[in-house]
Amino acid sequence: MxxxxxxxxxxxxxxxxxxPKGIMVESVKDAVVAAETLGGPVWVVKAQIHAGGRGLGGGVKLAKSLEEVETLANEILGMTLITHQTAAEGKLVQKLYIEDGAxxxxxxxxxxxxxxxxxxxxxxxxxxxxxxxxxxxxxxxxxxxxxxxxxxxxxxxxxxxxxxxxxxxxxxxxxxxxxxxxxxxxxxxxxxxxxxxxxxxxxxxxxxxxxxxxxxxxxxxxxxxxxxxxxxxxxxxEEDADEIEASHYGLSYVALDGEIGCMVNGAGLAMGTMDTINHMGGTPANFLDVGGSANAETVAKGFEIILKNPKVKAIFVNIFGGIVRCDRIANGIIEATKITDVNVPVIVRLDGTNAPEAAVILKNANIANLIVGDDLGDGAAKAVKAAAEFKGK
Amino acid sequence: MSILVNKDSKVIVQGFTGKEGTFHAEQCIAYGTNIVGGVTPNKGGQTHLGQPVFNTVAEAVKTTSATVSMIFVPPAFVGDAVMEAAEAGIELAVIITEGAPVKDMQMAKAHATKHGMMTIGPNCPGVITAEECKIGIMPGMIFKKGSVGLISKSGTLTYEGANQVCNEGYGITTAVGIGGDPIIGLSYNQILPMFEADPETKAIVMIGEIGGDLEIQAAKLIKEQITKPVVAFIAGQTAPKGKTMGHAGAIVSGSAGTAKEKMEALEAAGVTVVVSPADIGKAIKKVLG
Structure with a gap:
């Protein structure tokens, strides 16, 4: 953190x-009051975001008068700051630090x-x-x-x-x-x-x-x-809203730029699944680790978060059950299709603990759009194909 | 033969009577692991899963002559538990618990080293010698006895790799999940020479990921000391810069710790590097013929 x-x-x-002495403010008016309190004669007006390189991006500036503090606070507060450490779209400045010049x-x-x-x-x-x-x-x-x-x-x-x-x-x-x-x-x-x-x-x-x-x-x-x-x-x-929401359900989520949503158990396999999709000519839309205690509710939540991303054209569920039981994941997928409109093809590969039971559950549920992958390679290949052929929601 | 543990290893469980400890100790016993007791403070004298419970590790070691401990205590108590095991004369502590503070692990590992105790983990699936001894949380049924040693930072990739190796008909000698935290116990460079020295192990699967430089160090060691064929996969080729991907250790900063850098180093050391974990089994088939 x-x-x-x-x-x-x-x-x-x-x-x-x-x-140096300084005061955090959230408005232009308070910025001037803070500068008066600090006394001057020189102040530094600094954007407060979680990224380095703020100075080069125009988020840190020197003021030599109270008028200048006001002008600069007006300029920096509310600006979208782009530095080498922020994402390409930058970060909105909501707080300023007014500091004594050293x-x-x-x-x-x-x-x-x-x-x-x-x-x-x-x-x-x-x-x-x-x-x-x-x-x-x-x-x-x-x-x-x-x-x-x-x-x-x-x-x-x-x-x-x-x-x-x-x-x-x-x-x-x-x-x-x-x-x-x-x-x-x-x-x-x-x-x-x-x-x-x-x-x-x-x-x-x-x-x-x-x-x-x-x-x-x-x-x-x-x-x-x-x-x-x-x-x-x-x-x-300062954090991604979807990542925070996911963390409330024990899910570890990171948004990416691609088209294939991924739901995987374990960080290593999740990264390996992204790599496999990439290797086969597809692009992963996210990293999502459902963790060791995945159940129907968390899986359903995972689908919901993945589907919020409009770029997603297919979802690849890749589970190698150790502690995670495949039958629970299968029930989660069925649950998800009931409460969320899963409007893209879902490729499911379930292996390990209780995989045979899971296969029966999924078969009996008869879900449209569901494609079974036999192993990691087969599942990834089918996901890449399904995303490429996807015509729209 | 195998490495680290076998059917004769005497194992105790720290955090024996807790929910996780109980569930997994039961699975380990069913697999054939020689669990001789456990430790839970204030429950000494009781019997749990048919085995004696002790208040301290020292007492457990004195009574049972255990040499291995499987640790399931909650994250805040992991450092304490590891140091207790080290002082009690345990030779190998396998730490399964996820979320132990990094500062605690620095202290605990230094103390373990001082007392000559090896550690595996934390935040790992554990170690398994196929069809003999399982110390951890992996699904035992996929590990068939065979000739391939496996080392992995990732739990589920351990299962994926072992499953493919077994499906190709080779089987596993011992598989070790070393964990992906910033501070871990035994790593590639301690385990690779063990596999090299084990006559039953004919080839080695090494699964790494982005972040840190353990795989780079391993490449150097493989080039100098390992004669057996090694197949490697590095997870995180498509991971974005500066983001933590699940494992605290899996974070790329600048050019250091990237998958590309690690894959190139391993290839230069003569390792068969696969770009997808789906190809691990096929690659083992290729190197073993």
């Missing part, structure tokens, strides 16, 4: 990680992420702040300092020294500042089950202080149950 910059800065403040001497980069190879958190820092870190890693990898921190020992003095010297910081007061900064950041990372924290840019001020000018945070979804404060920061308007 990701949170907004203004929320990340609330979390920073709680841990004493220094940031006295910037130079810009650095600091993040904490999970290193999957080392299986421990990794502090990453660079003198090349404000740039895309992937580009820095590609072009000038020597400018990135990486420091793994074993959670069993926590953030030690030597980690701090490696960081400070790695960034070429020689002034003793500045060394102390950056080490304290990183120490607090690491504590925050561990205590909140963060998945990644990225500060880009991290600024050094004229007086040798370090400030988090931006803040991006992602958290481990599996740990949200014990992080109620973080969980409360979830902004559902």
């Amino acid at each position: 990701n949170i907004h910059e203004y929320q990340a800065k609330q979390v920073f403040a709680k841990y004493g990680v220094p940031t 006295d910037i001497k130079d810009e650095l980069y600091l993040s904490v992420v999970l290193d999957r190879k080392l299986e421990m958190p990794l502090i990453m820092a660079s003198t090349e702040g404000g740039m895309n870190i992937e580009d820095v890693a590609e072009n000038t990898p020597e400018k990135i300092v990486t420091i793994p921190v074993d959670p069993a020992i926590g953030f030690q003095g030597f980690h701090g020294r490696e960081l400070a010297f790695g960034l070429g910081i020689t002034d003793k007061a500045e060394q102390k500042n950056i080490i304290t900064f990183a120490q607090k950041l690491f504590k925050l990372y561990m205590e909140n089950d963060a998945e990644m924290i990225e500060i880009n840019p991290l600024v050094r001020t004229g007086s040798g202080e370090f400030l988090a000018l931006d803040g991006k945070m992602g958290f481990d979804n599996s740990a949200l149950g014990r992080q109620p404060e973080i969980a409360a920061m979830r902004d559902l308007t």
